[in-house]
Each structure stands twice: as C-alpha cells, then as structure tokens.
Amino acid sequence: MGRKNKAYRLSLHQQIYNRLTSMQAFGESKQQGKADGTMQEKIYSYSTYQSYSRACQSFGKFVNKNHSEVTTLKAARHYVNEYLQSLVDSSKSAWTVSLYCSALVKLYQIAPDDPNRFPVSPRHRYDITRSRGITASDSHFSVQNHAELIAFCKGVGCRKNVLKKMESKDLWDRDRMEKIVEKLSLQDIRSAEEEKHLVCLKNALDTFPGYHYFIHHRQDKGGKYRFAPIIGTNIDKIVERMKNTPSSQKVFLHIPNRADIHSYRAEYARNLYRELLSRSTPTDQLPREQKYYCRKDAKGKVLSKPVMLQVSRALGHNRISVIASSYLHDL
Structure with missing residues (x-):
C-alpha cells in the first residue's frame, strides 16, 4: 500500500x-x-x-x-x-x-x-572589502612571480571564468573583425549565431574606434559574448602571449586561487575610462543629462555617462550604475 x-x-x-x-x-x-x-x-x-x-x-x-x-x-x-x-x-x-x-x-x-x-x-561602498586594498590572503600570493598574469589581466579586463578557458583564437584585430563584418553583411541569409556574431563585432568596432586589438570574451557571465579592447602599456606583450599559445591550448594553464582577478579587472575599467575620457569631451563641458552624479559617500564626484557606457560594454555590464559603484570607485 x-x-x-x-x-x-x-x-x-x-x-x-x-x-x-x-x-x-x-x-x-x-x-x-x-x-x-x-x-x-x-x-x-x-x-x-x-x-x-x-x-x-x-x-x-x-x-x-x-x-x-x-x-x-x-x-x-x-x-x-x-x-x-x-x-x-x-x-x-x-x-x-x-x-x-x-x-x-x-x-x-x-x-x-x-x-x-x-x-x-x-x-554602502565603504563597506565593501572584497578586492579593496591589501588583505591577509595577499601575503600568500607572490606578485613578482605572477607579474605576467597580473599585467595580462589589467590589459584585458576579463573575469576569471573567461581567463581559465582563453585560447589564442580569442585574440582578434580590427582588420580581421572588419573583414568578417563585411562578409556577414553581404549575406542575404544569416543563422542566429552569425547574426549574434555580427552584432558583437559591430558593437565593438563602433564603441572602440581607437583600438586595434580585442579579446573575444566567449560565454562570459550569463552566457554572453563580447569583444573588448586590449589596453595599457603591455599590449605588445599580451598580443605576443596570445599568438605564441599553441592552438587549442589555454593561454594560462594555471591560475592561482589567490590571484585577485576582480581587482585587476577593476583597474582595467579605471584605466579604460581614463583613456576614453582623454579622447572625449571633458566632463565639465558635457550637458547635464550626460553627466553622472555620484551619490552617498561618493557625493560630489561627476563622471561622463557616454564614457561610462563604453566601459560598461567592455566589461559586459548593462547598467552604468554598476560601473560607478563597483569599478570606478577610486577615480
């Protein structure tokens, strides 16, 4: 029964x-x-x-x-x-x-x-402790021994899940991207994957006109795809590392658990913001609707909404408020 x-x-x-x-x-x-x-x-x-x-x-x-x-x-x-x-x-x-x-x-x-x-x-922003300054766990991580990994992360701004599976094929240059856009645009019929690929490529080319090398962030958070520019003083070394990685092999075979990838990603965001702002209209000359006025403990800080949107797209976020609170806190 x-x-x-x-x-x-x-x-x-x-x-x-x-x-x-x-x-x-x-x-x-x-x-x-x-x-x-x-x-x-x-x-x-x-x-x-x-x-x-x-x-x-x-x-x-x-x-x-x-x-x-x-x-x-x-x-x-x-x-x-x-x-x-x-x-x-x-x-x-x-x-x-x-x-x-x-x-x-x-x-x-x-x-x-x-x-x-x-x-x-x-x-409150000041309550955040993750990836903010030096912590006890940092004493068990050698910055000197992992200098190349740190420089790489600060130049590409990827999340840890993308870094773990990154391969040489994820390096793209503007010429290659423009050729693929032209090829796909001429097709009368495109599959859903081709359409998504075309949109990602065009967004990157239009959003970051002053950059030549990009990283293809495959299946990032939420399964999203995007192309983000490689920035900073180590571009040549990053490109060399990518090109010298054998096909189908990971760029970094081992990523230390104590490597603070999020803090390197935040530094990428701040440096990208500074680079883009230097090529854009100064914040104090923008109309009010294009200014982002920080609140609470960051009250008084004013950021450029158009530049924040560019940084947001590079990081794979949809809201500029996330960029302000989690990445641009030290500007």
Whole structure:
C-alpha cells in the first residue's frame, strides 16, 4: 500500500534543490519574463542559480540544526527572518545579507510589499572589502612571480571564468573583425549565431574606434559574448602571449586561487575610462543629462555617462550604475 505525502519524505536539502531547479530558465529572455509577469518565478543565469543555491542550502542547514522538527519547505519559511537576522548578528556584510535575502525571496516568492519581508540594511561602498586594498590572503600570493598574469589581466579586463578557458583564437584585430563584418553583411541569409556574431563585432568596432586589438570574451557571465579592447602599456606583450599559445591550448594553464582577478579587472575599467575620457569631451563641458552624479559617500564626484557606457560594454555590464559603484570607485 502506498504511503501518503511522499514529497514530505524528501530532505529539506532535496526540496530546496527541486524548487530551485524547477525555476531554471537559462537562455530565456528576462525582458519577456517581465512582459508576461513570470520573471519572479524564474532564474535566468547559471551563476545566479549557483549563488542562490548556496544561500538557500545554508538556510536549510540552519533549520535542520535549530529546528529539527521542521521537515517541509513550507514550514521552514517561518524561520526565514530568524536566519537572516542570525547573519546580521554574526557580522555578515550588508551585501552578503542582501544576497541571501534575495535567494530566499526567490525560493519562497516573497512579494516586495510583504509586511513580513526582512528589512535589509542599506549597502554602502565603504563597506565593501572584497578586492579593496591589501588583505591577509595577499601575503600568500607572490606578485613578482605572477607579474605576467597580473599585467595580462589589467590589459584585458576579463573575469576569471573567461581567463581559465582563453585560447589564442580569442585574440582578434580590427582588420580581421572588419573583414568578417563585411562578409556577414553581404549575406542575404544569416543563422542566429552569425547574426549574434555580427552584432558583437559591430558593437565593438563602433564603441572602440581607437583600438586595434580585442579579446573575444566567449560565454562570459550569463552566457554572453563580447569583444573588448586590449589596453595599457603591455599590449605588445599580451598580443605576443596570445599568438605564441599553441592552438587549442589555454593561454594560462594555471591560475592561482589567490590571484585577485576582480581587482585587476577593476583597474582595467579605471584605466579604460581614463583613456576614453582623454579622447572625449571633458566632463565639465558635457550637458547635464550626460553627466553622472555620484551619490552617498561618493557625493560630489561627476563622471561622463557616454564614457561610462563604453566601459560598461567592455566589461559586459548593462547598467552604468554598476560601473560607478563597483569599478570606478577610486577615480
């Protein structure tokens, strides 16, 4: 004879896994989700799914430890705020608490206007510690021994996931890009992949007219593709490294775990901003609508929106506010 409520026999870990897995919508259009009202029910990025999964499973462990009588995901919801408050009490940053809150909001579909929704503290730029200055872990990483890797990262601005799989074929020059654009443009019929490739190439050529060498960032965050310019004083060395890498072999066979790739990416962003600004209209001569006025602890700083948009495209972001808060903080 069958048992009743078989679903409830699943562990809390498995129930969380099943719920989040059912929300996967990798490759689907978030814009379409906004239009049809299903966006809140889906997770569109694999990296977001991984982050949310870690947060929700941590919540599950908390419930198992502190409320062992709870065996269902539905019953566990009662302890969401208690868990988030425990993170605050353990001195977790506002950024971490906000991420975990977002994960649980997604898991339980908690509405923005829910009176019981956990109030997350405001996040401030000065509270960010990741990739900001020297940390204890830096003492275990030799800058001298990895000087070439650091110079490379500061010149290309890639994320770690792209750096790990980068090959010589990812080096492009303007002449090659223009030839491919011309070839694809003449085709009467183009496949979806060819159309995407054409758009990426044209965006890079139009956005960065003063640059000759580019890195093809294949399947970056969110599965996106883009071409970003190589910049700085080490362009020749970077190009040489790429060209001398055997076909189908990774440019860097080993990337130290303690290498702060994000900080090198931020330096790339700042240097690219400075380079582009030197070739553009000075910020103080721009009309008001083209100026970005920083707020809170950066109040008084004014940036160029057109240049920020260029940097944003090079980094693979869609919002210039992300560039201002996460990359251009030291300008």
